[in-house]
Amino acid sequence: MSHRSIDSVRLLGRIAALGAIGRDAEGRLVRLAASDSEKLGRYRFVSWLEEAGLEVAVDRIGNIFGIWNGAGGGEKPIIIGSHIDTVIDAGIYDGCYGVLAGLEVIQTLKSEGFEPRHPIVVAAFTNEEGVRYAPDMMGSLVYSGGLDVTAALKTVGTDGTVLGDELARIGYAGSHAPGFMTPHAYVELHIEQGPVLEREGVAVGAVENLQGISWQKVTIDGDANHAGTTPISMRRDAGYAAARVITFLRDRAKASNTPTVATVGCIAFEPNAINVIPSRAIFTVDLRDPDEDRLQQEETALAAFLELLASDEKVGISVERLARFEPVKFDQAIVRLIEAAAKDRGLACKRMTSGAGHDAQMIARIAPSAMIFVPSRGGISHNPKEFTSDVDLVAGANILLDVVCGLATGERPT
Numbered sequence: 001m002s003h004r005s006i007d008s009v010r011l012l013g014r015i016a017a018l019g020a021i022g023r024d025a026e027g028r029l030v031r032l033a034a035s036d037s038e039k040l041g042r043y044r045f046v047s048w049l050e051e052a053g054l055e056v057a058v059d060r061i062g063n064i065f066g067i068w069n070g071a072g073g074g075e076k077p078i079i080i081g082s083h084i085d086t087v088i089d090a091g092i093y094d095g096c097y098g099v100l101a102g103l104e105v106i107q108t109l110k111s112e113g114f115e116p117r118h119p120i121v122v123a124a125f126t127n128e129e130g131v132r133y134a135p136d137m138m139g140s141l142v143y144s145g146g147l148d149v150t151a152a153l154k155t156v157g158t159d160g161t162v163l164g165d166e167l168a169r170i171g172y173a174g175s176h177a178p179g180f181m182t183p184h185a186y187v188e189l190h191i192e193q194g195p196v197l198e199r200e201g202v203a204v205g206a207v208e209n210l211q212g213i214s215w216q217k218v219t220i221d222g223d224a225n226h227a228g229t230t231p232i233s234m235r236r237d238a239g240y241a242a243a244r245v246i247t248f249l250r251d252r253a254k255a256s257n258t259p260t261v262a263t264v265g266c267i268a269f270e271p272n273a274i275n276v277i278p279s280r281a282i283f284t285v286d287l288r289d290p291d292e293d294r295l296q297q298e299e300t301a302l303a304a305f306l307e308l309l310a311s312d313e314k315v316g317i318s319v320e321r322l323a324r325f326e327p328v329k330f331d332q333a334i335v336r337l338i339e340a341a342a343k344d345r346g347l348a349c350k351r352m353t354s355g356a357g358h359d360a361q362m363i364a365r366i367a368p369s370a371m372i373f374v375p376s377r378g379g380i381s382h383n384p385k386e387f388t389s390d391v392d393l394v395a396g397a398n399i400l401l402d403v404v405c406g407l408a409t410g411e412r413p414t
């Protein structure tokens with residue numbers, strides 16, 4: 001049976017081209033939200049939208065949309081989205097693959113004279129990674145009504161900048177009201193960023209749910225003192241207290257025999273000098289679990305440990321919540337469409353839970369949504385070694401093509 005197919009050369013070429021934009025002096029890919037390097041990526045993406053003859057719209061939080069009304073004018077659109085901002089020293093596929101595959105699907109259908117019953121839109125959401133401005137998935141959270149846009153634009157970044165000022169500075173403080181299009185459906189194609197598909201030799205993941213996320217910033221205050229003259233018993237060592245939190249989190253997650261994961265990704269000491277006992281430690285805690293009750297138990301256990309630690313080490317401890325998202329279930333009809341598309345193409349497919357956060361979890365608040373995963377080599381992501389083979393990238397984009405056709409015509413994919 002012959003199937004439609006995307007233009008693999010165009011897609012793979014664009015993934016490589018976008019992956020080359022936003023490299024720092026050491027050659028690392030660092031395209032943080034609303035930064036100068038992300039501005040270059042945004043402009044390149046918009047140039048491809050214009051090349052494809054799409055209407056370009058930017059909303060007030062800087063989300064970019066490429067709109068193909070086709071024959072479906074007036075109907076709710078099918079939105080294919082993800083993000084093009086990255087973490088620090090990132091791989092080239094996280095987010096970008098889904099956005100560029102979405103554009104590729106639209107360009108392929110347009111060139112074949114396909115007549116969709118719904119407009120089809122590709123979206124690049126602002127600040128999905130949350131590295132510079134918390135929380136993550138911010139652009140899609142605002143778009144879906146989970147965060148007020150004025151409040152979001154006032155967010156102060158880790159570098160002291162204000163998101164709204166930075167979006168204006170790079171020319172992406174758009175005028176459309178977030179949420180200006182309510183999707184008929186939303187589909188996001190993404191690399192798995194985990195080891196499951198590769199380990200099981202499965203080409204396609206039909207993602208039916210996504211785990212809960214809890215982000216906190218912890219500040220521990222002790223006393224700076226001389227590293228050489230201060231007896232251990234007299235120390236109020238913020239650095240040592242922070243280390244006890246890190247081992248507490250790891251030991252607890254490891255002993256739990258559940259999918260709970262805990263990560264301390266950022267840490268800073270003050271005054272940060274080799275011969276001074278740290279007076280202050282500031283670090284982040286990322287807790288995740290597919291089960292909301294268990295995630296709450298982990299948060300409660302951490303709070304209790306911090307209380308004990310404060311009296312044990314005679315330090316002051318304060319906590320700031322940076323993000324909190326409950327687990328999300330995706331739309332079963334779209335998940336079935338993904339499975340049917342994989343079967344039609346003779347590709348093995350597996351239902352999965354997403355360990356990572358994605359824009360789909362936010363858009364699921366306003367429309368039926370689901371995700372398609374393709375394998376990540378070694379399960380590696382948020383790392384320049386992130387890799388997915390061309391065969392898997394093209395296969396995933398063709399599944400996206402079939403699912404969008406199915407949604408656009410209300411029938412099974414051809």
Ligand code: HGY
Nearest residue numbers: 128129136137356357
């Ligand atoms: O944090 C996440 O899971 C996503 O990469 N923003």
Ligand code: MN
Nearest residue numbers: 094095128358
């Ligand atoms: Mn991503």
Ligand code: MN
Nearest residue numbers: 087094129382
């Ligand atoms: Mn990511």
